[in-house]
Amino acid sequence: MQQPMSKLGILPNYTIDIDITHNPYHFDLVDLFKMAARINKKRQFLFVSTVLGKHLAVRPQVPLLTGSLLAIMYHQHLTGQDVDATPAIVRALKEGTELENVQNAMDGYLKLDETTLFIGFAETATALGHAVFNTFQSNAMYIHTTREVLPDFEPFVTFEEEHSHATSHRIYTEQSEAFMQAQRIVLIDDELTTGNTVINIIDTLRKKFPSVKHYAVLAILDWRSEQQQIVFQQLEQDWGITIDFLAIICGHFNCQGTPSLTSSQPEIAVQDAQEITILPIQQSMEQKPYRSIAENGLVNKQPYLTATGRFMLTSAQHFKQKEALQAVGRQLTSLRTDGPALVVGTGEFMYVPMQIASYLGSDVYVQSTTRSPIYCTDEKGYTITEKLAFDSLENNGVTNYLYNVQSRPYSELFLMVERIANKKVVAQAVEALQSISNANIYVICMHEWEVAQ
Template identity: 30%
Template sequence: MGVRLVDSADPADLVGLADLVGSADLAGSADLVGLADLVGLAVRRNPKRAHLLVSAVLGKHVPTDPRLVYGAGLLLGDLVRARLRGADASYGGAYLADALLGVKAAAAGLRDSLREPCASVDAVVLGYAETATALGHSVADALGGAYYLHSTRRAVPGFIPYGGFEEEHSHATSHLLLPGDPTALDRDVPVVLVDDELSTGKTVLNTIEALHAARPHRRYVVAVLVDLRGEDDEARVCALARRLNTRIDIVALAHGRVELPEGILSAGRSLVEDLSTQVVREDAPGRFEVTRVDLEWPSGVPDGGRHGFLPVHRTRLEKDLPRMGDALAGPLSGAGRVLVLGFEELMYAPLRLAEALADLIPEVDVRYSTTTRSPVLAVDDPGYAIRTRLAFPSHDDPSDGPGERYAYNVDASFDRIVLVVDDIGDTEELSKGLLERLRALAPVLLATIPSYRSEP
């Protein structure tokens, strides 16, 4: 793979990156789609893990058709439903394969084939912050009767954590569970844990241990886009199930492995340090307008699952999505390519808004992604998953202190950018930071959603 870094003095200096990423092997088994179809590889700026799997259906790092993102989540949820009910899953794999190939209408077909649950299933669904908050929410939607909660790295005054756990390889490791109604987690129903990937299983084991200590459950299901565990990792899951006297099932859209060369962690650190000293990039000043759009978010509907999300909330949101999509569609007249950009853990609401927008203006190429805490090396090369990076300061007064945040693959190819944040993140730091970066690229519509403040 030839690699070139924009603004680098000497592209030949990047031979190390080609060796590092090019030597990784993605091998998959026979699944709905192949592992290499679902993920690409990038280099992390993280001392604990050198590589990042960049999903083609998550909408986190790569702007993606929102109907593919939501449809993939519904498909994963359908696999969970089938496993819990001992039934066959709906046939959505062909739609998914075609959508990944860019076949026209395949993404909408995938979403539409799974939009209504085949049979309602009562469960507690937990999504992992920040990457899988919308994925977990989509799985809960597919089950129909599920209560949804995602972990959070935002401490909210007045809420006592139900539990917490550590994600050992993450850039930001601590997770909190802050349900508005803790009794929703105490019911004797299956618990479904949703993440984008399962590498060793340590995070889900930590979670299950913490949940089981608070309230034992007879069954857990772990749902992921890709399952990369080895035999030893699988044995640890079985051992925990025996020790806790419970059942743990794993479902995934694809299985496989990532083989990386020996010493990759130290090599990745050295490579990032070397390249970081070579590249100096000045952000252009903003020159396009920022226009605020009032969505009139439905009263009483949470902006996401930080404190819990019920099926009745989904029903009310579905009713209002076309109206809110109309509010966004008007100012986008004449656009050819539009990005709806979410904000860290706020992934589900922007996803559903982007999906509604794509349905309303089919002549426009609508894409969806979100900002993130994860530092990743950006390289402008067609074979590399992270082509560009916008860096900006945090803007929601994070409990762990201020820090740098990122938006990847967001560039001037978009005619309009719709930025969706919650009101806690709509700050002066947002105006001076991320908004300035975005309005250097295209006109920006800013839609602010009220952060849900249920009583603790």
């Protein structure tokens, strides 16, 4: 049944009308997103997810279960069979109860008959895609796109994204032979607006995978118009493939007015900060020895983590990596006190901090730095009321942001970085956090270990 039109305020004289056409689990809009203005001429608004753990802090189980719900929708689409866990997941997401118990039951919960490649889109959906993949026990591979440039590694594919603040995506894999065994390909993003990015990547992938005839696209929100949906029906015929779309909510929107972005926005701190201490992890982690080149030309020679899925993981590799993440979780749990804790991931590095956060007990939240420049103001009822700006900790030269950290009185804040390019930049970020939070701040770098190498 179609829901009535909703009008949501973004800023004074700037609103959005939302017409929901498909909502099988009867979520309220606020269960899944809030609205904000974005400092971007291509698109001046943003659906700020309340379930992704990106711009707003959430319990780590929330994005993990959101991925599991999408996995269940895909499984039901393939098999035509209901999945017993569905009501418990939906209830947990709506009410915020039983999150840990429900999530603990979802690892490897579903089976796949055909070898399936899951691809998560950077930067916002890297963890969402990983959470979808985590729900399948075998016959699954996962990789996420990246905006990082690895000069010593030829990308498997490159494609462009519409509406994004940074548009070029790349996929790197060392396991091209295993990659090519895929019989189905599933793309995961948090939101579809026009579907043009999906067209770009499928057009690229179908040339690399001529034997794959079945594609699926999973998203939390699908805003494609009827005309845009017809475009995909025509492409299916032209390309001789099927493209199935599955989303938690589908609908259409129309923005009205023009945002007045008059509030001053925080600038990057450039002054020298006090030296920081990196908390070394006690668990050795499997690594990939590749360097990257940031947008300002600086080279980061620190290794990547295998566990992120950036270079592709099979189900067996993934569950092996999770054992190491549990060990890191046990180490960090010993640092917790009585208050709430926040785990902060960086950019594309979202799933590993999120999974570790899920092992830290109750009253733990997770969010991530982002390159998305959301407008911040203290306007009553507005979504983003606080904003920190600093240089990217892993790719210096790219401005990153962190939002609404003061939303809870955190006792501990764990800043988790996959690859530190420059410790002075990390120190500046820590100083920015200290300026707004009284939490004990721990910086965890995944390539700094206590154990002998």
